[in-house]
Each structure stands twice: as structure tokens, then as C-alpha cells.
Amino acid sequence: MKCESPPLVTANSTPSIARFENVGLRYGLGPEVLQDVSFKLDPGSFHFLVGPSGAGKSSLLKLLYLAHRPTRGLVHLFGRDISTTPRDELPALRRSIGVVFQDYRLLDHLSTFDNVALPLRVAGIREPDIKRHVRELLAWVGLEKHMEARPPTLSGGQAQRVSIARAVIARPRLLLADEPTGNVDDRMGFRLMHLLEELNKLGTTVVVATHNVSMVKQLGHPVLKLDGGCLTVSPGANAGRQAMEAGGRA
Amino acid sequence: MFSRRTDLPLDKDPLSRFLPWLIAFMVFLAALAQAGLIGLDGMARRWDSGLAAMMTVQIPSDEDGGADEDARRLQRVLNLLSETPGVRHVEVVGQDKVLDLLRPWLGDLESADVPLPRLINVETEPNADVDARVLQQKISRTAPGAQVDDHAVWLARLIDMVRTLEALAGVVLLLILMALAGTVVFTTRTGLTVHHGAIEVLHLTGAHDSYIAKQFAGRAGLMGLKGGAIGLLLAAPTLLGLGQMAGRLEAGMLPGMALPLVGWLSLLVLPAATSVTASLTARITVMRNLRRMI
Ligand SMILES: Nc1ncnc2c1ncn2[C@@H]1O[C@H](COP(=O)(O)OP(=O)(O)O)[C@@H](O)[C@H]1O
Ligand SMILES: [Mg+2]
DSSP states (O other): OOOSSOOOOOOOSSOOSEEEEEEEEESTTSOEEEEEEEEEEOTTOEEEEEOSTTSSHHHHHHHHTTSSOOSEEEEEETTEEGGGSOGGGHHHHHTTEEEEBTTBOOOTTSOHHHHHHHHHHHTTOOHHHHHHHHHHHHHHTTOGGGTTOOGGGSOHHHHHHHHHHHHHTTOOSEEEEESTTTTSOHHHHHHHHHHHHHHHHTTOEEEEEOOOHHHHHHHOOOEEEEETTEEEEEOOTTHHHHHHHHHHHO | OOOSOOSSOGGGOHHHHHHHHHHHHHHHHHHHHHHHHHHHHHHHHHHHHHHTTEEEEEEOOOTTTHHHHHHHHHHHHHHHHHHSTTEEEEEEEOHHHHHHHHHHHHOSOOTTTSOOOEEEEEEEOTTTOOOHHHHHHHHHHHSTTOEEEEHHHHHHHHHHHHHHHHHHHHHHHHHHHHHHHHHHHHHHHHHHHHTHHHHHHHHHTTOOHHHHHHHHHHHHHHHHHHHHHHHHHHHHHHHHHHHHHHHHHOOTTSOOOSOOHHHHHHHTHHHHHHHHHHHHHHHHHHHHHHTTOO
16 A cells, blocks of 8 residues: 655755655564655654554654664654664764653663663763752652652653653753653643643754644644554644744744 | 663672572682692692602612611612713612601601611703613612612603693683683573663663673673682682692602692682673673664
8 A cells, every 4th residue: 555645855955853755664574554654854843743543653753763774765863864874873863862652661670860860871971960960850840859769659640750851851852752641641741741842942853642632732733644654744733833933043 | 890880770680699609609610620720730840840850769678688788789879870971969868768758658667677778869960861771770780679760751641641631620711711601691691681671771862882781791790700709718618628638648759739829819810700701791792682783
């Protein structure tokens, strides 16, 4: 099955954070989970990624955070073609990407503090700086009282905030969140979403996979829609406002 | 080398709790092998330098002639030896020393109790190549029943055997280190599987393979050091006991087999060797296996 009129994305002069060209992905010998996916993420943009369960949202995000390589097509990240990037240069790219995993993927034997500190330690930041930054951020997400707690003792909402804090601690250029509000009530969901929007205002490019329709409508960001392995892009309700802001910045 | 904080819960792995004991056992064996190696080497060396150019002439006591005849025979043999080319030094072994040498076989006795043979130690020029058989013929003419023992012959065989044992001990040492490396490869691979999820998170967070390898290497190095220390502690009393037994065995001419101080010190190299071997093996294993991940 082929996707109908895949939107053509051509390389242009404006540098993109990420660019997919006719990307296909299959697991093993299975069917193509993604077919001819093409899109582009401009710096500072905020996208929702929607689609029914099993549509391939997580798979697409995995391509973006370099957990998988595409079966075919081109993936460009920060202006680099991933297929020709040597393996030992991938960590540097990954350090510019923050990921909120669908299942958090916190390290259970590490404290909240150490979980959030992980990206900084991996990047070789000095311990005093790590202490300062992590404390600051944990206070900001309201977890300063749980710094020494292990993930298994945290509530769903708390664990979600820890995973978001870990994703943003190193100030990534690209933030990918896989159903970050899937396990919390609406109120907490909106609070977390506002946190991501704050980051976006500071310049981080954001992609949020979700099936929360009311949130997509209410926040009005442009939408990447996956269905049957095909991707369609539609401008969000407040696309005009974003364009204006982008124009004002330029 | 060993960072205390790790991002992976390697200290909780059942394997890492059992690894030090396995290493301890290996180091115990390695310590015995190495001590044997050092002991044998020292022995061979001392024999080589001290006894290679030695012969012993043994003149049995003449029961009919009595002490006077024994003295005359001794003098004749000494004269003959001093005329023999290639003989550098001749020394008559005192009767009390002869008694000492016989004690293990005959028990305590006085020189008057039995007719003692006279022993002469003959030192030859190292390169002279004095033929023991020719000497034997000449001497038995002046002193019937006299025996010439050429140390060089049996010493050469003994040293050959010691060198073979040494090589064997060296091979044992090498095999033990290889077994250790094999064990570490196995435990490290298991660790990689057990912690696959956490390792993936580290990778996706931007960790280089070396960052992850360092944690495994540090852990393995610590296990190696710990196991090495335990093994050495267990080996020390064993070696002391063996040394004492060897000391009791030493009969006059056999050079001591007890471990010299340098030997003891060189055993300290073992925990360092196991630590470095374990650490390096873990590092290489991790680096090799992670290369397959994206
Ligand atoms: N590791 C995998 N191996 C095999 N199939 C997979 C794997 N991950 C996902 N899939 C399949 O790919 C399809 C898309 O999955 P996913 O990307 O998780 O969708 P979504 O996140 O939109 O629910 C599903 O049919 C799923 O079964
Ligand atoms: Mg998913």
C-alpha cells in the first residue's frame, strides 16, 4: 500500500532541526510500520503527533531519537544525514535531544536526583554544577521533597515529572515526548503540557505524541497525523499566531 | 580507576557477588603455581651455579686396615686428584658432616660405631670437562671400592626436570588468567543482557560506549582486586606450611626451596594482575558487544 500524495519536503535554505524524506520503517520481516513519511521540523516549532494506537507514533519518535535506523529514506537531524553519520558521532547528536519515554524508563536503582542528573553526568559536567542545576529543576517541577526517592516509590504523575525533568535538564534543542500525559489526570496533563510550552518558548523544538484530542484542540499546535503508516501534516488552530511570532523574531 | 558511583546496578548482580570467590579460588591456585615457579627457579639457579662443577669421591672404610689404612688411602687419592688436570679445588668433608648426611638413614650414631666412608668434594674448572669415568678408573686402582660421583650428569637431568616443571607452572598461571578472562567475559555478557534496558537509556541520553564500559570495567576490576586479595590470604598459610615441609626435606646438599622475600612480594602482583585482567576483559567485552547496538 502506498500513501496518497506524500507531502513533498525539499531541502531549502532554512536549516531544519529534523527532516524526513520518504522514510520507511519495518520491524524484521513484518509490514512497513511507516511508509514514505516526509516532514520537517523548523527550529522552535511545536508539533503534536497523533494517530490511533499502533499507528507508529512511538516508532517515528524512535527514528527521531536515534533508537532505530530507517529501513529506507533519509533522516536528517540538525543538518546531518543519519545514515552517513559514524556511530561514534551519534552520542553528540543524542545529547541535543531530550526524550520523555512512553513508559518513563527511569532507572529504578537510582534516586530521583541521580535519574535527572544522568544526562549531565553522561556529558561530563562537573558535580557541583550538576547539583545546582538538578536541585533547581526538581524544585521547578515540584519534586524537591522527593530527591532521594527511588522511582518505584513515586506516583505515576511524579514519575512522569521526573522523566520530563531528565529530558530537559541538559537544555536539548529537540524535545520528544511520547504520550507524556498518558498516565495522569487531565489537570496534571495540562500542567505538564504547559511546562513543555515554556521550554518551547525558550527555543526548544518540541514534538508530543498523544491521543488526547481535547488537548490537541485546546493548545492548537500543528499536527502530524499518522494513519496506516502514512503521515499527513495539518497546521494547528493557532498556526497564524505562531507564524506571526516567528516573523516577529526574524 | 574504580568510580564508586555507577549508573548501572552492577553490584546487585548475583554474578558479581559470586565472581570474587571464583577469582579468589583462581588466585589461590595461581599463587601456588607462582610460588612453585619461584621456588623451583631459585633451586635450579643455585644448583646450576653451586654444584655444576662438582664431583664427589667416596672412599669406603677398609675394615681390615683400620683408621691408618683409611688415612693412607685418603692421602693417595688426594695426591692423585691434585695431579689431575682440570681440578681446581679439593676438600675433604669432615667426619661430623658425613654423620649429618647419614643421619636421615642411620639415625643418631657416633663416629666410632660404624666405619665411615671418607668424602672428598672436588671442584673442577668450569670448562675443563674432567671425565669422571677415567678418574674413577685411576682412583679405584689406588683405593679399591672408591666411587666418583659426577654431579654434572644427574644435575643436568634434575635441572631439565625443574625447568619442565617451571614451564608447566607458567602454563598453569597463564591458563588461570585465561579462565579468569573467560569468566569475566561471561559475567559481563550476562550483565549486558540483564541491564539492556538501562544501557539503552544511557545510550539514548548520549553516553558513549566507553562511558558504559567504564562502569563494567570498574566493577570487574574491583571484583578482581577483592578476589585476588582473598585468594592470596588463603594461599599464604598454605605456602608457609609447604615451605616448612620443604625446609625439613632439605638434606645438606639440596638448596632450600622455601620462598624468599622477593617471592612473597612478587605474589602481591597476582591481585593486581587479576584486577587488571578482569577490568580490561570487561572493557573489551562491553565495547565489542555495544558496537552492535545503534
Ligand atoms: N520492536 C518492535 N518489534 C516489532 N514490531 C513492533 C516493535 N515496535 C512496534 N512494533 C509494531 O509497530 C506498530 C507501531 O507501533 P508503535 O510505533 O508503538 O505505535 P503507537 O506508538 O502509535 O501506538 C505496531 O503494530 C507494533 O506492533
Ligand atoms: Mg506508542
